[in-house]
Amino acid sequence: MRSKLTRMLTPLLVLCVSFAFAQKTVSGNVTDSSGIPLPGVAVVVVGTSTGTQTDFDGNYSITVNVGQVLRFSYLGQKTVNRTISASTSTMNIQMEDDAEQLSEVVVQGYRTAPKTKSAIAQVTISADESIKNRPNASVVQTLAGQVAGLNITTTSGQPGANSQVQLRGVNSINGNTEPLFIIDGAPVDEDNFRSLNPQDIQSISVLKDAGATAIYGNRGANGVIVIKTRTGNFDQALQINYTGIAGFSALPGNDYDLMNSQEQLSIEKLLNTGRGAGLSDAEILAAPTFDWVDFFIRDGLTQNHTMTFSSGSAKATQFTSIGFFDQQGVLVDSDLKRFNFRNNVTGKSEDERFNYGTNLTINYSVSNSPNSVGTGAINRNYLLGANQSVTYITPDDYPGSELLAQNWTFADTPLLLLDYLNTFDNREEEVRIVASANASYEVAKNLRANVVGSMDYISEFVTTLEAPENWNDFFFGAAYNGRQTQQSNRVFTYNQVTSLTYDNQWGKHSLNVGAYTEYFKAHLRNFGFRQNGLDPRTFAAGDDAGWIVDNSENDFFVPQPNATKRDAGLFSYFGQADYDFDEKYGLVGTVRRDASYRFAESNRYGTFWSVAGRWNISNESFMDGSVFNVLKLRASIGTAGNQRITGTSVFSAPDLTRSLFGTGPGYRGQNALFLTQIPNTTLRWETVKQTNIGVDFEVFDSRLRGSVDVYEKETTDLFQSTPVSAINAVTTLNANTGSLFNRGVDFNLNYDVIRNKDMKFTLNFVGNYNETELQDIPNDEGEIIGIGRNGGILDEYFRVRYVGVNPANGNLLFLDADGNVTENPNLDTDAVWTGKNPYPDWLGSFGFNFDWKGFYVQTQFNYALGIDNLDFDYYGRVNPNTIGQFRTSRDLLNAWTPNNRVTSVPSLTAANLNAAGQAGVSSDRFLLSADYVRLRFLAIGYNFPQKFLEGTGIKKLGIFFNGENVLTITKWRGFDVEGLTSQQNEYPTPRILSLGFEIGI
Amino acid sequence: MKIRKIYYALLSLVLAVGCEDAIDIDQPGRLDADAAFETVEDLNLGLRGVYDNMDLTPEILWNGIFTDELAIGIENGGQRVAEYGLVINPTSAITNDFWTRNYDLLNAANRLIEASELIEAEDASEQTTKNIILGQTYFLRAWGHFELLSYYSTDYADDSALAAILVDFVPTIDQLLLRSTNADFYNLINADLDRAESLLSNDTTDPTTINKDAIDAFRARIAAYRQDYATAATLSAELLAKYPIATRAQYQGIFQDVDNTEVIFKLERTIGDNYDAQGTGATAGGHAGGIYSFANATITGGPYLEVGRSLFNALDPFDVRYDVLVAADSEIDPDYETNQNPNLDILVVYKYPGSEGIGNMNDLKVFRSAEMLLILAEARVAQGNLNGATNSAAALIKQLRDARFGSPTDLPTYANQTEAYGAILDERRLELAFEGHRWKDLKRMGIRGNRQVVRDAIDCAVVNECSLSPDDFRFTFPIPQIEFNANPELRTQQNPGY
Structure with a gap:
């Protein structure tokens, strides 16, 4: 059996000072057995350290002495040696597939x-x-x-x-x-x-x-x-690469079709509300239209520079990378700047029995990020200002914080936010270090001892400032006079895997056995304070110069500190055995015992296992001469555990097995003692049992490549809220109960439509179909609103059905539970399961890669089908109650009136406007399909062929244009169809277009 | 060889580091239930936790929004519009809140009572302290049960009507109980109040703490709700004698938290407590004034709920209650009926003007002697003493109105009981406005007094709901959906109409 090192052989990049005589230049082209150019083939002068590699088009050029031997080597291809004669100036090589050598x-x-x-x-x-x-x-x-x-x-x-x-x-x-x-x-x-x-x-x-x-x-x-x-390679001369990218981001559009000032004021006048109520037609006509999107949204600029240095000697390699990234968000006051440093080192002892490697990255980022995004806070969410502000108010109407606080209405939302923009600042600084070290020693023949230790350190520092004399202070009571918070959040995790592995091969058999232990520990330390009261003359973010000191009259100005300390840990030991016969049949088994700090008092250890087998059908003799280049059948079954049964953090819910009391303020703010946690003494892991059957195949000279996998996952012991009677002081208690199934198919197809020396055109298709099913829901009725029902899908919407507008009176019409039309549904008894949920049924991408003599185009269209989401934003734009305060959709111009009876928009004064439908969340009126096809990624570029670069000292030169979210086709009317949950004035992901170049010397 | 040795050393080190420190982790600040209550002082800390579950803001909101006390305000961005539209169903936040909040209170009280059984007082003085703690706890348990009865029972005076789930113990999580009758509730409430009276000391007069007078006031209110007017009359008369009706100046002071003349019991709300927050939540918590405005009780404080026009029309500007209910800087449109423009007619609620320099934050008045006076008047009507200068409902109404106007008013006369009950309802509407009574009062006396929810046209145009008869099913809360999730049997006991 080949050593691991050989298996990991990657195209060698070797370039050294050459010192020879009778030199001549040999060039040529290297292709694979089907004539496709092979880039990255190592071309080495045997016995020297001189070498090069083929470029993107398979071309190479090297200086060599007559009589020397050139060696061409490439992963998965048989190595070719050619002696150089005096007459050789061009040497084209067609390499052959190496059945023995491992393709990947x-x-x-x-x-x-x-x-x-x-x-x-x-x-x-x-x-x-x-x-x-x-x-x-x-x-x-x-x-x-x-x-x-x-x-x-x-x-x-x-x-x-x-x-x-x-x-x-x-x-x-x-x-x-x-x-x-x-x-x-x-x-x-x-x-x-x-x-x-x-x-x-x-x-x-x-x-x-x-x-x-x-x-x-x-x-x-x-x-x-x-x-x-990335790492460097052994025996590689120093290679320096620089990549520079500049780009700009823009807000994607929406289809809400909002009113201009004239339309908005007219509808206000019609309803006798807001500014329009008292205006004459001439005044309405004269009103300005100022789109606040232009005020709160901008085109963001991005610059991204990365410089890398990689090199290697016979026994050591290094890779160093330095990066700077600066991206402005499309929303005002949002950006990210970061500096990156990485150093990856590998090395081995003279006898190659000892290997080691270290990976270290140190990063610093600064991000300005507005808060309250996605909320309905009219004084804090800039997106609300951009999306919903009436257009007849302009920035010129801003009278200053104090006057605005004395006289404002909801329609002044953009002015409140303008004030907030002037006075609010939220800055997050982060230092992140990820470091790992590994070492491995061959203690005896075929037996290695290994250790990998790693740490992840995140230190985040958040400084938030609300400057004094802002609108919020004037409005809510100027006594507080601005505030400042600083919060330091540190998380350190350490992980160590120690193992002993045995690797052997005899005859047609090979065996790999490993015994492992894993230790994980995490520490969270938070500290912060909030200072109320800043002196307008001397305040500054992150500094105490402007702090107003506490006085004897009140406690407004006492800083409030906070601190949190949490620890988490895991310990495991496990073993794995992998047996192969003749590269035709294989079997892998794994058993693992895990302990989690969460279950220390209930179920300390859990056991997880798996068995996987394969049959490389294409390696059977009866497959000789078939169209299949590769045909492999795989099957596996096994379990894995989820110990993070609640929340998203490794630190959440650390001791749910305990009955706890807490201390804190009670009546009159005096110290008090109260129950904080009802215990769950049977807490354990959620277990996911997964069965998978898959096929990997390559046919027609590997022109069509792909894999198909069918799976079923069953999560048992779901940790979910189980309803309990309110007499327990809680209405739900989380317990391990119920099951959730995910069943689906994954497939991945690539087809080379054109594959020749100059041109390659490949289509690709990635897809997944997944369906969920709930079982054993923990109550008598087998259904929980908000989660789903037995046999149903996860997070299924439970809604009263909206059917349209009553032509007789403009009221909203719904269906009751029996399917009869009603204007007054009962939310409890008339809601039905809709069969819809916010997760996709079909999800994936398709696209093509096209290469032609260094010129390339790549597309990636993402698609998702079967997603339904509540469009809260649309609800807000067509809610007649907001007229006079916010900007609404032109859809309302088509509202029911006695002269416009057949319409999908209810009367602006419908009697049941505030019944189930208008509440947005209560009926399915705003539950809309969020299916989409999106040109998620487009790349167009050109890599200069080697012959253009000869003599310039440049080894690599390419330019490229990239686009993200270039085009979206969807019925969804909001900005961003890809939101996971129902959204309300969220920050949409932008369209980013960028231009860059890459140069290597 | 050397490397090998280092390696073995490292390996053995790693294996020697046991797993225990990764698994047995004690997080800081954890107090196990067994260790929570060990001394009488611990019980006192526990009592403060139980107290903290008592809140009137949901009642204040509900009795205003679902009746004719309030109107949608100029700065409204959709807040409470559904409730103003008289929409209530089993998934409504308000019924969730009343159900869960009161069971939280009962659970906390029962836990404290259970814990106290294991704690022996060391001496007589400590025994007294323990008794006072327990006395207040029993009061709070009675309060929780009475709140549930008030909102979930169809008829307060019908002992066989269903109330809610009765809980005088610490339940286990698998217990699923059905509703008990009003009679069972009244029995437990009375027993708890009797226990409280025997445990509390006589010299507690702090109106922000449960005291013996608060017990009597509570009993008087219960008796009136139950139409046990003999008891109601005795208790209310005693308290009225002890807590005189305030003068005009004192009256204004009461609502600024600088005077306690009429106050038998109130919940203190102060800087830094758990209720010191803006309080625009849909149901409970926060500053009481936050029910009406974003910042404070002025026209620029962001009033999103305003004084209902029909209530305003019933107020006489010479009545001190006008000054207490309506902010001085309100914009009043005398021609509102012709203009029909709510933007010109801004009636700012002023009952919670703020205290301690914090806008909207005020103590919550639970029992005032004015309520005792009106309970006594109600009893007089029930007993047939409608008119006359003394010992009559009319005399009591005059007594109250004289104090509020600061000058003698006419002695009213009532043609019959219906008229007298109607007059008491009208007076309660003015006197107890924004204190959480109107909806319950209409429910229990609306038929008797021929009164219902009547909103002015300018207010109800927003929601097209202008009136509500006291026999409407929405004068009883639905049992919330959230309870059915755990306890589906209870669905058979859902209140009528839902």
Whole structure:
């Protein structure tokens, strides 16, 4: 069996000073067996350290002495040696596939294996394919649509905002539903990627089935995403790369079709409300129209610079990366700036029995981020100001904070927000260090001892300032006179995996056995204060110069401190055995015992397991000569646990098994003692049992490649709120009860339509179909509003059905439970299960990659079908109650009147306007389809062929244009169809267009 | 070899580090239930926690919004419009709130009573302290039960009507109980109040703490609701003698929290307590004045609910209650009926003008002697003493109105009981406005007094709901959906109309 190192062989980049005589230049082109140019083929002069590699078009050029031997090597191809004669000046090579050599190495969890020997469902995306150079601040956003079954939704356009990640459906109701993220062996916070530089990433592997995730035990239930960052190569001369990207972001449009001032004032006049109530027609005609979107929304600029240095000697490699990223959000006062540093080092001892590596990244980011986004706070949410402000009020109407506080109405919302913009500041600084070190020693033949230790440190510092003499203070009582808060949040996690692995091969058999322990500890330390009262002469964010001191009259100016301390920990031991026969049959088994601090007093240890098998059908002799180049059948079954049964943090719900009292203010604010927690003494893991059957195939000379996986996941012991009678002082108590099924299909297809020396055109299609089913709902009726019903889908909407407008009187019409039309539905008894939920049935992407002599176009269309969401924003735009205060949709111009009886818009004064339908959440009137097809990513670029660069000293030069969210086709009328939950004046994710270039020397 | 040794050393170190420190983690600040109550002082701390569950703001909101006390205000952005539209159903936030909040109170009280049984007082003085703690706790338990009865029983005077779930113990989470009758509720409430009276000391006079007079006032109110007018008359007369009706100046002071003349019991609200918050929530909590305005009780304080026009029309500007109910800087449109423009007619609620320098924050008056006077008047009507200069309903009404006007008013005369009950309802409407009585008063006396919810046309145009008859089913709350989730059997006991 080949050593791991050989298996991991990647195209070598070797370039050294050459010192020879009788030199000549040999150039040529390297292709694979079907004539496709092979980029990155290592071309080395045997016996020297001189070498180069082929460019994007398979061309190379090297200086060599007559009589020397050139060696061409490439992963998965047989190595070719050619002696140079005096007459050789062009040498074209057609390489042959190497059946023995392994085409690809894939991540298996704590180890890697050749793809042919992999029995698990996993997808690996290399950075070069579709990760690098994209203008998203967070790499997680970039993953959307690229992996079958991976659902990524980003509800905020704040640069670097967290995304929700779910793999193959939602596996928990109250617990964590996001996969475990591991960067270079370090488990990291899955909600925070804003400080990390996506340009450092080499590849991302998504592990899906039980065979892959069982080894992660109680953290693997939602799948695992393994991120590997770039490293240098052994025997590689220093290579320097610079990538620069400039871009701009713009707000996507919406289809709410809002009124202009004349329309708005006229409808106000009609309803005798707001400013329009007292105006003459001439005054209405003369009113200005100022679109507040232009005030609160801007085009944001992005710049992104990354410089990398990589090199390697015989026994050591290094990779260093320095990055600077600066992105303005499209919303005023929102941005992200960050500095990144990374250093990855590997090395090995002279006898190669000892290997080690370290990965270190230190990052600093500063982000301005408005708060109260997504709320209805008219004095704090800028988005509300942009979307809902009446247009007849202009910034010129702003009279200053104090006068505005004395005389304002809801219609003055934009002025309140203008004031807030002038006086409010929220700045988040973050230092993030992710470091890991690994070492491995061959203690005996075939036996290695390994250790990987890693830490993730996040130190966030939030400074919030409300300057004195702002509108809020004048309005709510000027005595407080501004305020300032500072909050320091630190989280340190340490993880260590120690193992002993045995690897052997005899005859047609090979065996890999490992015994592991894993130790995890996390520490949270928060501290902060709030100072009320700032002197307008001397205040400054982050400084105490302007603090008004406490006096004897009142306690307004006493600073209020806060502090939190939490610890969390896990411990596990586990084993895995992987057996292969003749690269035809394989079997992998895993058993793992886990302990979590959460269950220390109830169920300390949980046991998880998996079995996975494969049959490489295409390696059977009877398959010789078939169209299948690869045909592999995989099957796995197993369990994984979710110990984060509540909340999104590893620190939440640390001791639910205990009955607790707390102290704090009671009557009159005096210290008091009260019950804070009713215990659950039977607490345990949620367990996800997953069955997966999959096929990997390549046919027609590997022109069509793909895989199909069918899975079923069953979450048992769901930790969910179980209703209890209110006499217990709570109405729900969380308990491990009920089951949730996710069943679906993942598929991944690539087809090379054109594949020749100059041109390559590939179509790709990624898809997932997933359906959920609830069972064993913990109450007598088998249904819980807000969660669903037995046999139904998760989070199914339970709504009174809205059917339209009564032509007789303009009232809203609903259906009662029996399907009879009614104007006065009973919310309790007339609501029905709608069969709709906010999760997609179909999700994925399609697109093409086109290459032609260095010129390339890449598209990625994401799609999602079967999502239904409540459009609260639309509800607000057509709610007649808001006329006079906010801007409304032109849809209201079509409202029912005695002369306009056949319409879908109820009368502006409908008698049952405030009944079920108007409440928005209560009927299905605003429950709308959020299906979409979106050109999520478009890349157009050109890589200069090697021949143009000869003699310039430049090894690599490319320019590219990238677009994110370029085009969206949807019936959804709001800004951003991709929001996970129902939204109200949320920060939409922008369209980003960028231009960049990459240069390597 | 060297590397190997280092490696073994590291490996053994790692294996030696046990798992215990990762698993057995004690978070800071945890107090186990067993250790919570060990001394009488602990019980006192517990009592403050029980007290904190008592809140009148949901009642103040509900009795205003669902009747004719309030109107939708100039700065309204949709707040309470549904409730103003007389919409209530089992998923309404308000019934959720009344149900859960009062059971929270009962649970906390029962836990404290249970814990007290294991704590022995060390001496006589500590025994007294313990008794006073327990006495207040029993009062609070009676309060919780009476609140539930008031909002969920169809008829206060019908002993066989269903009230709510009776809980005088610490329940276990699997217990699913059905409703008890009013009779069972009244029995427990009376027993708890008797216990409270025997435990409380005589010298407690602090109106912000439960005292013996508060027990009598509570009994008087219960008796009036139950139409046990003999008891109501005795108790209210005693208290009226002890707590005289305030002068005009004192009256204004009462609502600024600088005077306690009429106050038998009130809940104190102060800076830094759990209710020191803006309080625009749909149901409970926060500053009482936050029910009406964003910032304070002035025209620029963001009034989103205003004084109902029909209530305003019933107020005489010479009545001190006009000054207490309506802010001085209100904009009054004398021609509102012709103009029909709510923007010109802004009637700002002033009953909670703020205290301690905080707008909208005021103590919540639970029992005032004016209520005792009106209970006594009600009893006089029931007993047939309608008219006459002494010992009559008319005399009591005159006594109250004289004090509020600061000068003698005419002695009213009532043709019959209906007219007299109607007059008492009208007087209660002015006297107890925004204190959480109107809806309950119409429910129990509306038929007897021939009164109902009547809103002015300018107010009710927004929601097209201008009146509500006291026999409407919406004068009883529905049992909330949230209880059915756990306790579906209870659905069979849902109140009529829902």
